[in-house]
Amino acid sequence: DTGVSQNPRHKITKRGQNVTFRCDPISEHNRLYWYRQTLGQGPEFLTYFQNEAQLEKSRLLSDRFSAERPKGSFSTLEIQRTEQGDSAMYLCASSPGGGAGEKLFFGSGTQLSVL
């Protein structure tokens, strides 16, 4: 049983560039989540999908951020016109999606540095 996979592990970009991250959840997990974590802080919720439907978005997710999960499997998170404040660890998680209060399975994250 492979875990949640995120690519790339690290991304360095210049301010103003667009970046895209990929997340492959555990096979057959229906729910997929994106969180953002800055140094010394706990993860903050960004958005989540139930299959291909994006059901909730945080106010943290400005219009420069977009997430997709086109076939209910992998997901991408795109940040357009990156800013230095976007520098953070972007975490993906998945869960089976069969009930309330499920435990999440996290990937190792993508560390974004905006220069």
Place this chain on the structure above:
Amino acid sequence: AQKVTQAQTEISVVEKEDVTLDCVYETRDTTYYLFWYKQPPSGELVFLIRRNSFDEQNEISGRYSWNFQKSTSSFNFTITASQVVDSAVYFCAFLRGFGNEKLTFGTGTRLTIIP
């Protein structure tokens, strides 16, 4: 709004000592879930435990134990006979019940076990 407070930013103990990590939460909800996650240096958050608001029984799993007290809105985590492998950042998290999927994390406690 929900809030999770982990007042201990960093703790260091000598190996084999017991250590307790504190977690206090604020909510007006009657149905909710509480979690503990471990984040080792690799970055991947690992689920440790989940409790729902109707189950105040304390739980023990090997060297780990959890004390849930609704009267004080606390969900503390104790490691007995600590080991170097316990060194990590530990996060307490809160989830509202009834279809909500947004986890609210505390700021974490960095635990260092000194050999």
